Amino acid sequence: MPVNDDAYANGAHIPDGASFPARWARDATAFRDSLGARAQTCLRYGPSPRQSFDLFQPEGTSKGTLIFVHGGFWRLFSPGDWSHLAAGAVARGWSVALPGYELCPDWRIAGITQSIAQAVQVIAGQTTGPLALAGHSAGGHLVARMCAEGMLPVDAMARVSHVMPISPLSDLEPLLLTTMNDDFQLDAAMARAESPVHQPAPACAVTVWVGGAERPAFLDQAQWLAEAWGCDHHIAQDKHHFDVVDPLTEPDSAMLGRLLGM
Template sequence: MNGFTISDWDDAYENGRNIPNGSDWPGVWVSPAQKFRDQGRNRLDIPYGTSERAKYDLFLPEGTPKGLFVFVHGGYWVALDKSYWSHLAKGAVDSGWAVAIPSYDLCPTVSIAQITTMIGAAIDHAAGAVAGPIVLSGHSAGGHLVTAMMCEDTPLSKPTQKRLRHVVSISGLHDLRPLLKTNRNETLQMDMHSATAASPALQRPLPGVRMTAWVGGGERQEFLRQTQLLANVWYGLGCDTRAVTEPDRHHFNVIDGLADRGSPLTRAALNDPDEE
């Protein structure tokens, strides 16, 4: 990294145009997501707030769940909803866990801080429906949102915090200040104060919660850096952290492992370290 300077910040955080056939996503997720909703044991569109998008889907295993697994989608806080990702619940459901996948309001209608509060409310609501330990996972902007749940200023209730065991940020954004230099900020509407306040890498983590930062080996350099950044900083603050680079994965297919109970990603998320 010595001597490396970013001249085009929009390109540094652009995924679709830098991935072969990148325009295929998110469309390729629609069919498998719908198929999983159609054939699984699920409860759809559970409201956790007052807005139209304040709903989550809950996917249930056979028998009593081992705990609650939550997946928070990405889309740079400005796009997509829970319907694209249902199939990613399969790995955890097949492992005996209940899985909640929430939607949330989007920028610029709301701020990133307000979205963070919404995700906390969604997790609290789902935690009221499913007993046991809680594991959180999120992709891209969703990675930011789940790591915000284990910051000291978390919006999660105290009872939910006590059940939180592990947070897995997949291709997450953990320092939002670089996004101030991108055209995306016209929609995100952050300033230096709000970007700093919303950056997990600049906050202190909750004690007793493990954090894994996971990224594809073929991702943009900034996503690789953001992954190492959080693991490095929080390790220095006493957090049990891991940084994992999965070979031959780009920003969109890096989450595919969540659909497979035997994948390294699902096993790392749900198992204790000595069980992996």
């Protein structure tokens, strides 16, 4: 077993961890059904099958758009597994877009990064008002990468009010020593180029958020990014890797208040 496999294994260290994906899918379906016509799915932003996004609208005029990028080590899941995480922001009057992306090993991580940048541009072009970016785990990596100079057009980046990498993978070099790298196909140069810790700190507000009950490797990854960027760093006590995102479903949560500036 490569040296870092267990360090980045989450489900095996979370009570009843294997049950979470089915719960997410169930809650996501129920949320979409509850919105009716205010839920639009599979809106294309690129040519490949998974280059699409789901868009959920509030009642009345939208105050802005939250873009949430899902995780799964760039290898798993789709936006439809996470629809329920839009519930809190929609209740607060925000639109929420969840972009999908092609997965490893079919695509490399650098290509996925460029795909999400394309998605953000398309979503920005179809919406008005501020943009807030949040992502979980690998999605935390992807929204952090959006802050790199030149990744987004100047006009889109100027609309970004807050970026929240949640339990992010910010330094990819430790992943070279995992079995997962058979899918990632990273080498040292690629891992460094795709690591947000090596980017300059962005001008927009950033909060790195992580669960206090997460694996030590994820606590380290969050701390490394917060230190590299000199940004806010919040440790949510008693939250693990699978439930750290749950406050996005709650309109009055501290996480959502920080992210949306409310």
